[in-house]
Amino acid sequence: MxxxxxxxxxxxxxxxxxxxxxxxxxxxxxxxxxxxxxxxxxxxxxxxxxxxxxxxxxxxxxxxxxxxxxxxxxxxxxxxxxxxxxxxxxxxxxxxxxxxxxxxxxxxxxxxxxxxxxxxxxxxxxxxxxxxxxxxxxxxxxxxxxxxxxxxxxxxxxxxxxxxxxxxDAVTALSGSGPAYVYLLVEAMLEAARDLGLPDGVARDLAVGTVVGAGSMLRHTGLSPAELRRQVTSPNGTTAAAIAVLEEMAMPAAVRRAVNRAAARSAELAALVADDGPDHARARAAAMGS
Ligand SMILES: NC(=O)c1ccc[n+]([C@@H]2O[C@H](COP(=O)([O-])OP(=O)(O)OC[C@H]3O[C@@H](n4cnc5c(N)ncnc54)[C@H](OP(=O)(O)O)[C@@H]3O)[C@@H](O)[C@H]2O)c1
Structure with missing residues:
Protein backbone atom coordinates (compact mmCIF):
# COMPACT_ATOMS: atom_id res chain seq x y z
CA MET A 1 0.00 0.00 0.00
CA ASP A 169 14.31 17.70 26.00
CA ALA A 170 16.43 20.21 24.07
CA VAL A 171 14.35 19.79 20.91
CA THR A 172 11.14 20.29 22.88
CA ALA A 173 12.54 23.50 24.36
CA LEU A 174 13.79 24.77 21.00
CA SER A 175 11.25 23.92 18.32
CA GLY A 176 8.27 22.53 20.29
CA SER A 177 7.95 25.59 22.53
CA GLY A 178 9.85 27.87 20.14
CA PRO A 179 6.90 29.40 18.28
CA ALA A 180 5.76 30.98 21.57
CA TYR A 181 9.09 32.79 22.00
CA VAL A 182 8.70 34.33 18.55
CA TYR A 183 5.07 35.29 19.26
CA LEU A 184 6.16 37.01 22.47
CA LEU A 185 8.78 38.98 20.54
CA VAL A 186 6.15 40.06 18.01
CA GLU A 187 3.72 41.01 20.80
CA ALA A 188 6.38 43.29 22.25
CA MET A 189 7.19 44.75 18.81
CA LEU A 190 3.51 45.53 18.27
CA GLU A 191 3.22 47.24 21.65
CA ALA A 192 6.22 49.37 20.77
CA ALA A 193 4.69 50.19 17.38
CA ARG A 194 1.51 51.33 19.12
CA ASP A 195 3.59 53.56 21.43
CA LEU A 196 5.10 55.06 18.27
CA GLY A 197 1.64 55.76 16.85
CA LEU A 198 1.48 53.19 14.04
CA PRO A 199 -2.04 51.91 13.28
CA ASP A 200 -2.46 48.30 14.53
CA GLY A 201 -3.13 46.80 11.09
CA VAL A 202 -0.10 48.43 9.52
CA ALA A 203 2.07 47.44 12.48
CA ARG A 204 0.92 43.83 12.25
CA ASP A 205 1.63 43.64 8.51
CA LEU A 206 5.09 45.10 9.03
CA ALA A 207 5.99 42.94 12.05
CA VAL A 208 4.71 39.71 10.50
CA GLY A 209 6.42 40.44 7.18
CA THR A 210 9.62 41.12 9.06
CA VAL A 211 9.55 37.83 10.97
CA VAL A 212 8.66 35.81 7.87
CA GLY A 213 11.33 37.60 5.83
CA ALA A 214 13.97 37.06 8.52
CA GLY A 215 13.00 33.38 8.72
CA SER A 216 13.32 33.04 4.96
CA MET A 217 16.72 34.72 5.03
CA LEU A 218 17.86 32.24 7.67
CA ARG A 219 16.51 29.32 5.67
CA HIS A 220 17.64 30.31 2.18
CA THR A 221 20.91 32.26 2.49
CA GLY A 222 22.68 29.64 4.61
CA LEU A 223 24.24 32.51 6.59
CA SER A 224 24.44 32.38 10.39
CA PRO A 225 22.04 34.56 12.40
CA ALA A 226 25.03 36.51 13.71
CA GLU A 227 26.19 37.28 10.15
CA LEU A 228 22.70 38.27 9.02
CA ARG A 229 22.39 40.54 12.03
CA ARG A 230 25.75 42.14 11.25
CA GLN A 231 24.54 42.82 7.71
CA VAL A 232 21.62 44.93 8.95
CA THR A 233 23.50 46.69 11.75
CA SER A 234 25.46 49.74 10.58
CA PRO A 235 27.75 51.26 13.20
CA ASN A 236 25.91 53.98 15.12
CA GLY A 237 22.75 53.34 13.10
CA THR A 238 19.20 52.67 14.24
CA THR A 239 19.55 48.88 14.49
CA ALA A 240 22.76 49.23 16.49
CA ALA A 241 20.92 51.51 18.92
CA ALA A 242 18.17 48.91 19.38
CA ILE A 243 20.55 45.96 19.73
CA ALA A 244 22.53 47.84 22.36
CA VAL A 245 19.36 48.13 24.47
CA LEU A 246 18.49 44.44 24.00
CA GLU A 247 21.99 43.43 25.07
CA GLU A 248 22.04 45.89 27.96
CA MET A 249 18.76 44.34 29.14
CA ALA A 250 20.25 40.86 28.77
CA MET A 251 17.80 39.65 26.13
CA PRO A 252 20.16 36.93 24.79
CA ALA A 253 20.81 35.65 28.33
CA ALA A 254 17.07 35.68 29.09
CA VAL A 255 16.34 33.60 25.99
CA ARG A 256 19.07 31.11 26.88
CA ARG A 257 17.70 30.80 30.38
CA ALA A 258 14.14 30.37 29.08
CA VAL A 259 15.12 27.60 26.65
CA ASN A 260 17.10 25.85 29.39
CA ARG A 261 14.14 26.10 31.73
CA ALA A 262 11.83 24.57 29.10
CA ALA A 263 14.27 21.67 28.61
CA ALA A 264 14.41 21.11 32.36
CA ARG A 265 10.61 21.11 32.47
CA SER A 266 10.52 18.48 29.73
CA ALA A 267 12.85 16.31 31.84
CA GLU A 268 10.65 16.86 34.91
CA LEU A 269 7.59 15.73 32.95
CA ALA A 270 9.48 12.62 31.87
CA ALA A 271 10.28 11.81 35.48
CA LEU A 272 6.64 12.33 36.48
CA VAL A 273 5.32 9.79 34.01
CA ALA A 274 8.26 7.39 34.04
CA ASP A 275 7.68 5.23 37.07
CA ASP A 276 4.31 6.17 38.48
CA GLY A 277 0.84 4.92 37.81
CA PRO A 278 -1.37 7.52 36.11
CA ASP A 279 -3.19 8.56 39.28
CA HIS A 280 0.04 9.14 41.14
CA ALA A 281 1.47 11.03 38.17
CA ARG A 282 -1.64 13.21 37.96
CA ALA A 283 -1.51 14.04 41.67
CA ARG A 284 2.15 14.96 41.45
CA ALA A 285 1.60 17.00 38.30
CA ALA A 286 -1.20 18.90 40.03
CA ALA A 287 1.10 19.51 42.96
CA MET A 288 3.65 20.94 40.54
CA GLY A 289 1.03 23.15 38.88
CA SER A 290 1.43 21.68 35.39
N1 LIG B 1 0.39 22.76 21.58
C1 LIG B 1 1.65 22.73 21.15
O1 LIG B 1 2.25 23.73 20.72
C2 LIG B 1 2.41 21.42 21.15
C3 LIG B 1 3.62 21.32 20.41
C4 LIG B 1 4.27 20.09 20.40
C5 LIG B 1 3.78 19.02 21.13
N2 LIG B 1 2.64 19.17 21.86
C6 LIG B 1 2.17 18.05 22.66
O2 LIG B 1 0.90 17.67 22.19
C7 LIG B 1 0.15 17.13 23.28
C8 LIG B 1 -1.24 17.72 23.25
O3 LIG B 1 -1.13 19.13 23.47
P1 LIG B 1 -2.34 20.09 23.13
O4 LIG B 1 -1.81 21.46 23.26
O5 LIG B 1 -3.00 19.66 21.88
O6 LIG B 1 -3.32 19.74 24.39
P2 LIG B 1 -4.90 20.01 24.51
O7 LIG B 1 -5.33 21.07 23.56
O8 LIG B 1 -5.16 20.17 25.98
O9 LIG B 1 -5.55 18.62 24.03
C9 LIG B 1 -5.41 17.44 24.77
C10 LIG B 1 -6.40 16.43 24.21
O10 LIG B 1 -6.20 15.17 24.84
C11 LIG B 1 -7.47 14.58 25.07
N3 LIG B 1 -7.35 13.49 26.04
C12 LIG B 1 -6.88 13.52 27.31
N4 LIG B 1 -6.92 12.28 27.85
C13 LIG B 1 -7.41 11.45 26.89
C14 LIG B 1 -7.69 10.07 26.82
N5 LIG B 1 -7.46 9.26 27.89
N6 LIG B 1 -8.19 9.57 25.68
C15 LIG B 1 -8.44 10.36 24.61
N7 LIG B 1 -8.19 11.68 24.60
C16 LIG B 1 -7.68 12.22 25.73
C17 LIG B 1 -8.31 15.74 25.51
O11 LIG B 1 -9.68 15.41 25.47
P3 LIG B 1 -10.82 16.24 26.30
O12 LIG B 1 -10.74 17.65 25.81
O13 LIG B 1 -12.10 15.56 25.92
O14 LIG B 1 -10.43 16.10 27.74
C18 LIG B 1 -7.88 16.78 24.46
O15 LIG B 1 -8.59 16.56 23.27
C19 LIG B 1 0.92 17.44 24.56
O16 LIG B 1 1.48 16.27 25.08
C20 LIG B 1 2.00 18.40 24.14
O17 LIG B 1 3.20 18.18 24.84
C21 LIG B 1 1.94 20.34 21.87
Whole structure:
Protein backbone atom coordinates (compact mmCIF):
# COMPACT_ATOMS: atom_id res chain seq x y z
CA MET A 1 0.00 0.00 0.00
CA UNK A 2 1.33 3.46 -0.92
CA UNK A 3 2.22 5.81 1.91
CA UNK A 4 -0.31 8.28 0.57
CA UNK A 5 -2.98 5.74 1.58
CA UNK A 6 -1.81 5.79 5.22
CA UNK A 7 -4.62 5.65 7.76
CA UNK A 8 -4.21 7.56 11.02
CA UNK A 9 -5.94 7.52 14.38
CA UNK A 10 -5.47 10.54 16.63
CA UNK A 11 -5.95 10.03 20.36
CA UNK A 12 -6.58 13.56 21.60
CA UNK A 13 -8.43 16.29 19.74
CA UNK A 14 -6.80 19.41 21.12
CA UNK A 15 -4.64 22.15 19.64
CA UNK A 16 -1.79 19.95 18.41
CA UNK A 17 -4.15 17.35 16.97
CA UNK A 18 -6.02 19.99 15.00
CA UNK A 19 -2.80 21.47 13.60
CA UNK A 20 -1.78 18.01 12.36
CA UNK A 21 -5.23 17.32 10.90
CA UNK A 22 -5.30 20.66 9.07
CA UNK A 23 -1.81 20.06 7.64
CA UNK A 24 -2.59 16.53 6.54
CA UNK A 25 -5.82 17.53 4.83
CA UNK A 26 -4.02 20.40 3.10
CA UNK A 27 -1.36 17.91 1.99
CA UNK A 28 -4.05 15.78 0.34
CA UNK A 29 -4.70 12.99 2.84
CA UNK A 30 -8.26 11.76 2.53
CA UNK A 31 -10.31 13.09 5.47
CA UNK A 32 -11.85 9.64 5.93
CA UNK A 33 -8.35 8.21 6.41
CA UNK A 34 -8.07 10.22 9.63
CA UNK A 35 -10.02 9.19 12.75
CA UNK A 36 -10.07 11.21 15.97
CA UNK A 37 -11.19 10.73 19.53
CA UNK A 38 -10.81 12.60 22.81
CA UNK A 39 -11.79 12.01 26.42
CA UNK A 40 -15.18 13.64 26.86
CA UNK A 41 -15.67 16.75 24.72
CA UNK A 42 -18.27 15.66 22.13
CA UNK A 43 -18.72 19.19 20.84
CA UNK A 44 -15.04 19.34 19.93
CA UNK A 45 -15.27 16.10 17.96
CA UNK A 46 -18.31 17.41 16.08
CA UNK A 47 -16.40 20.62 15.32
CA UNK A 48 -13.43 18.69 13.85
CA UNK A 49 -15.72 16.42 11.80
CA UNK A 50 -17.53 19.46 10.49
CA UNK A 51 -14.43 21.49 9.72
CA UNK A 52 -12.25 18.78 8.14
CA UNK A 53 -14.54 15.86 7.28
CA UNK A 54 -12.50 13.50 9.48
CA UNK A 55 -14.08 10.50 11.20
CA UNK A 56 -14.70 10.91 14.91
CA UNK A 57 -15.95 8.55 17.58
CA UNK A 58 -16.11 8.37 21.34
CA UNK A 59 -15.18 4.70 21.27
CA UNK A 60 -11.41 4.13 21.02
CA UNK A 61 -11.80 0.71 19.39
CA UNK A 62 -13.81 2.29 16.55
CA UNK A 63 -11.22 5.01 15.99
CA UNK A 64 -8.31 2.56 16.06
CA UNK A 65 -9.98 0.13 13.66
CA UNK A 66 -7.88 -0.05 10.47
CA UNK A 67 -5.36 2.63 11.56
CA UNK A 68 -1.77 2.01 10.46
CA UNK A 69 -0.43 4.88 12.57
CA UNK A 70 -1.77 5.97 15.96
CA UNK A 71 -0.75 9.44 17.10
CA UNK A 72 -1.03 10.05 20.82
CA UNK A 73 -1.74 13.80 21.19
CA UNK A 74 -2.74 14.05 24.84
CA UNK A 75 -1.06 16.05 27.59
CA UNK A 76 1.93 14.28 29.17
CA UNK A 77 0.06 13.80 32.42
CA UNK A 78 -2.75 11.97 30.58
CA UNK A 79 -0.46 9.77 28.50
CA UNK A 80 -0.20 6.74 30.78
CA UNK A 81 -3.98 6.35 30.97
CA UNK A 82 -4.46 6.98 27.25
CA UNK A 83 -1.81 4.38 26.33
CA UNK A 84 -3.38 1.82 28.62
CA UNK A 85 -6.78 2.50 27.02
CA UNK A 86 -5.53 2.02 23.45
CA UNK A 87 -3.27 -1.00 24.19
CA UNK A 88 -5.98 -3.69 23.96
CA UNK A 89 -7.09 -2.49 20.51
CA UNK A 90 -3.72 -2.41 18.72
CA UNK A 91 -2.39 -4.91 16.22
CA UNK A 92 1.38 -5.56 16.43
CA UNK A 93 1.97 -4.01 12.98
CA UNK A 94 0.57 -0.60 14.02
CA UNK A 95 3.02 2.28 14.56
CA UNK A 96 2.33 4.29 17.71
CA UNK A 97 3.68 7.85 17.88
CA UNK A 98 3.68 10.12 20.91
CA UNK A 99 3.93 13.87 20.32
CA UNK A 100 3.92 14.64 24.05
CA UNK A 101 6.65 16.55 25.79
CA UNK A 102 8.69 14.39 28.13
CA UNK A 103 7.20 10.97 27.34
CA UNK A 104 10.07 8.56 26.78
CA UNK A 105 10.00 5.59 24.42
CA UNK A 106 10.71 3.32 27.37
CA UNK A 107 7.63 4.66 29.20
CA UNK A 108 5.53 4.06 26.07
CA UNK A 109 6.89 0.51 25.74
CA UNK A 110 5.99 -0.28 29.34
CA UNK A 111 2.35 0.65 28.69
CA UNK A 112 2.24 -1.03 25.28
CA UNK A 113 3.77 -4.47 25.80
CA UNK A 114 4.30 -6.35 22.54
CA UNK A 115 4.11 -3.19 20.43
CA UNK A 116 7.42 -2.87 18.57
CA UNK A 117 6.81 0.13 16.32
CA UNK A 118 7.07 3.04 18.76
CA UNK A 119 8.13 6.53 17.71
CA UNK A 120 8.58 9.73 19.64
CA UNK A 121 7.88 12.95 17.74
CA UNK A 122 8.07 16.63 18.59
CA UNK A 123 6.21 18.67 15.98
CA UNK A 124 5.01 22.23 16.44
CA UNK A 125 1.82 24.07 15.66
CA UNK A 126 3.10 25.32 12.28
CA UNK A 127 2.09 21.88 10.99
CA UNK A 128 -1.26 23.61 10.45
CA UNK A 129 0.38 25.46 7.53
CA UNK A 130 2.70 22.58 6.60
CA UNK A 131 5.62 24.59 7.95
CA UNK A 132 6.42 22.53 11.03
CA UNK A 133 9.78 21.18 11.90
CA UNK A 134 9.38 17.80 13.57
CA UNK A 135 12.04 15.84 15.43
CA UNK A 136 11.60 12.07 15.32
CA UNK A 137 13.15 9.18 17.21
CA UNK A 138 12.25 5.51 16.74
CA UNK A 139 12.48 2.77 19.36
CA UNK A 140 15.15 0.18 18.51
CA UNK A 141 12.32 -2.33 17.93
CA UNK A 142 10.60 -0.13 15.30
CA UNK A 143 10.92 -1.50 11.76
CA UNK A 144 12.36 0.75 9.03
CA UNK A 145 9.07 0.41 7.11
CA UNK A 146 6.98 1.55 10.09
CA UNK A 147 9.34 4.45 10.76
CA UNK A 148 9.27 5.47 7.08
CA UNK A 149 5.50 5.62 7.22
CA UNK A 150 5.57 7.84 10.31
CA UNK A 151 8.26 10.03 8.81
CA UNK A 152 6.22 10.37 5.62
CA UNK A 153 3.23 11.57 7.68
CA UNK A 154 5.26 14.28 9.40
CA UNK A 155 6.99 15.23 6.14
CA UNK A 156 3.52 16.13 4.87
CA UNK A 157 3.24 18.92 7.45
CA UNK A 158 6.75 20.37 7.13
CA UNK A 159 10.27 19.08 7.49
CA UNK A 160 11.56 16.30 9.74
CA UNK A 161 14.83 15.60 11.47
CA UNK A 162 15.85 12.36 13.14
CA UNK A 163 17.59 12.79 16.50
CA UNK A 164 18.66 10.55 19.36
CA UNK A 165 16.21 10.40 22.24
CA UNK A 166 18.70 12.11 24.56
CA UNK A 167 18.18 15.27 22.45
CA UNK A 168 14.42 15.41 22.98
CA ASP A 169 14.31 17.70 26.00
CA ALA A 170 16.43 20.21 24.07
CA VAL A 171 14.35 19.79 20.91
CA THR A 172 11.14 20.29 22.88
CA ALA A 173 12.54 23.50 24.36
CA LEU A 174 13.79 24.77 21.00
CA SER A 175 11.25 23.92 18.32
CA GLY A 176 8.27 22.53 20.29
CA SER A 177 7.95 25.59 22.53
CA GLY A 178 9.85 27.87 20.14
CA PRO A 179 6.90 29.40 18.28
CA ALA A 180 5.76 30.98 21.57
CA TYR A 181 9.09 32.79 22.00
CA VAL A 182 8.70 34.33 18.55
CA TYR A 183 5.07 35.29 19.26
CA LEU A 184 6.16 37.01 22.47
CA LEU A 185 8.78 38.98 20.54
CA VAL A 186 6.15 40.06 18.01
CA GLU A 187 3.72 41.01 20.80
CA ALA A 188 6.38 43.29 22.25
CA MET A 189 7.19 44.75 18.81
CA LEU A 190 3.51 45.53 18.27
CA GLU A 191 3.22 47.24 21.65
CA ALA A 192 6.22 49.37 20.77
CA ALA A 193 4.69 50.19 17.38
CA ARG A 194 1.51 51.33 19.12
CA ASP A 195 3.59 53.56 21.43
CA LEU A 196 5.10 55.06 18.27
CA GLY A 197 1.64 55.76 16.85
CA LEU A 198 1.48 53.19 14.04
CA PRO A 199 -2.04 51.91 13.28
CA ASP A 200 -2.46 48.30 14.53
CA GLY A 201 -3.13 46.80 11.09
CA VAL A 202 -0.10 48.43 9.52
CA ALA A 203 2.07 47.44 12.48
CA ARG A 204 0.92 43.83 12.25
CA ASP A 205 1.63 43.64 8.51
CA LEU A 206 5.09 45.10 9.03
CA ALA A 207 5.99 42.94 12.05
CA VAL A 208 4.71 39.71 10.50
CA GLY A 209 6.42 40.44 7.18
CA THR A 210 9.62 41.12 9.06
CA VAL A 211 9.55 37.83 10.97
CA VAL A 212 8.66 35.81 7.87
CA GLY A 213 11.33 37.60 5.83
CA ALA A 214 13.97 37.06 8.52
CA GLY A 215 13.00 33.38 8.72
CA SER A 216 13.32 33.04 4.96
CA MET A 217 16.72 34.72 5.03
CA LEU A 218 17.86 32.24 7.67
CA ARG A 219 16.51 29.32 5.67
CA HIS A 220 17.64 30.31 2.18
CA THR A 221 20.91 32.26 2.49
CA GLY A 222 22.68 29.64 4.61
CA LEU A 223 24.24 32.51 6.59
CA SER A 224 24.44 32.38 10.39
CA PRO A 225 22.04 34.56 12.40
CA ALA A 226 25.03 36.51 13.71
CA GLU A 227 26.19 37.28 10.15
CA LEU A 228 22.70 38.27 9.02
CA ARG A 229 22.39 40.54 12.03
CA ARG A 230 25.75 42.14 11.25
CA GLN A 231 24.54 42.82 7.71
CA VAL A 232 21.62 44.93 8.95
CA THR A 233 23.50 46.69 11.75
CA SER A 234 25.46 49.74 10.58
CA PRO A 235 27.75 51.26 13.20
CA ASN A 236 25.91 53.98 15.12
CA GLY A 237 22.75 53.34 13.10
CA THR A 238 19.20 52.67 14.24
CA THR A 239 19.55 48.88 14.49
CA ALA A 240 22.76 49.23 16.49
CA ALA A 241 20.92 51.51 18.92
CA ALA A 242 18.17 48.91 19.38
CA ILE A 243 20.55 45.96 19.73
CA ALA A 244 22.53 47.84 22.36
CA VAL A 245 19.36 48.13 24.47
CA LEU A 246 18.49 44.44 24.00
CA GLU A 247 21.99 43.43 25.07
CA GLU A 248 22.04 45.89 27.96
CA MET A 249 18.76 44.34 29.14
CA ALA A 250 20.25 40.86 28.77
CA MET A 251 17.80 39.65 26.13
CA PRO A 252 20.16 36.93 24.79
CA ALA A 253 20.81 35.65 28.33
CA ALA A 254 17.07 35.68 29.09
CA VAL A 255 16.34 33.60 25.99
CA ARG A 256 19.07 31.11 26.88
CA ARG A 257 17.70 30.80 30.38
CA ALA A 258 14.14 30.37 29.08
CA VAL A 259 15.12 27.60 26.65
CA ASN A 260 17.10 25.85 29.39
CA ARG A 261 14.14 26.10 31.73
CA ALA A 262 11.83 24.57 29.10
CA ALA A 263 14.27 21.67 28.61
CA ALA A 264 14.41 21.11 32.36
CA ARG A 265 10.61 21.11 32.47
CA SER A 266 10.52 18.48 29.73
CA ALA A 267 12.85 16.31 31.84
CA GLU A 268 10.65 16.86 34.91
CA LEU A 269 7.59 15.73 32.95
CA ALA A 270 9.48 12.62 31.87
CA ALA A 271 10.28 11.81 35.48
CA LEU A 272 6.64 12.33 36.48
CA VAL A 273 5.32 9.79 34.01
CA ALA A 274 8.26 7.39 34.04
CA ASP A 275 7.68 5.23 37.07
CA ASP A 276 4.31 6.17 38.48
CA GLY A 277 0.84 4.92 37.81
CA PRO A 278 -1.37 7.52 36.11
CA ASP A 279 -3.19 8.56 39.28
CA HIS A 280 0.04 9.14 41.14
CA ALA A 281 1.47 11.03 38.17
CA ARG A 282 -1.64 13.21 37.96
CA ALA A 283 -1.51 14.04 41.67
CA ARG A 284 2.15 14.96 41.45
CA ALA A 285 1.60 17.00 38.30
CA ALA A 286 -1.20 18.90 40.03
CA ALA A 287 1.10 19.51 42.96
CA MET A 288 3.65 20.94 40.54
CA GLY A 289 1.03 23.15 38.88
CA SER A 290 1.43 21.68 35.39
N1 LIG B 1 0.39 22.76 21.58
C1 LIG B 1 1.65 22.73 21.15
O1 LIG B 1 2.25 23.73 20.72
C2 LIG B 1 2.41 21.42 21.15
C3 LIG B 1 3.62 21.32 20.41
C4 LIG B 1 4.27 20.09 20.40
C5 LIG B 1 3.78 19.02 21.13
N2 LIG B 1 2.64 19.17 21.86
C6 LIG B 1 2.17 18.05 22.66
O2 LIG B 1 0.90 17.67 22.19
C7 LIG B 1 0.15 17.13 23.28
C8 LIG B 1 -1.24 17.72 23.25
O3 LIG B 1 -1.13 19.13 23.47
P1 LIG B 1 -2.34 20.09 23.13
O4 LIG B 1 -1.81 21.46 23.26
O5 LIG B 1 -3.00 19.66 21.88
O6 LIG B 1 -3.32 19.74 24.39
P2 LIG B 1 -4.90 20.01 24.51
O7 LIG B 1 -5.33 21.07 23.56
O8 LIG B 1 -5.16 20.17 25.98
O9 LIG B 1 -5.55 18.62 24.03
C9 LIG B 1 -5.41 17.44 24.77
C10 LIG B 1 -6.40 16.43 24.21
O10 LIG B 1 -6.20 15.17 24.84
C11 LIG B 1 -7.47 14.58 25.07
N3 LIG B 1 -7.35 13.49 26.04
C12 LIG B 1 -6.88 13.52 27.31
N4 LIG B 1 -6.92 12.28 27.85
C13 LIG B 1 -7.41 11.45 26.89
C14 LIG B 1 -7.69 10.07 26.82
N5 LIG B 1 -7.46 9.26 27.89
N6 LIG B 1 -8.19 9.57 25.68
C15 LIG B 1 -8.44 10.36 24.61
N7 LIG B 1 -8.19 11.68 24.60
C16 LIG B 1 -7.68 12.22 25.73
C17 LIG B 1 -8.31 15.74 25.51
O11 LIG B 1 -9.68 15.41 25.47
P3 LIG B 1 -10.82 16.24 26.30
O12 LIG B 1 -10.74 17.65 25.81
O13 LIG B 1 -12.10 15.56 25.92
O14 LIG B 1 -10.43 16.10 27.74
C18 LIG B 1 -7.88 16.78 24.46
O15 LIG B 1 -8.59 16.56 23.27
C19 LIG B 1 0.92 17.44 24.56
O16 LIG B 1 1.48 16.27 25.08
C20 LIG B 1 2.00 18.40 24.14
O17 LIG B 1 3.20 18.18 24.84
C21 LIG B 1 1.94 20.34 21.87
Missing amino acids: AQSDTTVALIGAGKMAECLIAGWIEAGLAPQAIAVTNRRNDQRLAELADRYGVRTARDKAAVLQGAQVVVMAVKPVDMATALEQVAPHLGAEVAVVSVAAGIRLEAMARRLPGQPHLVRAMPNTASRLRQAVTALCAAPTCSPAAFDRVRWLFDQVGTTVEVGEEAF
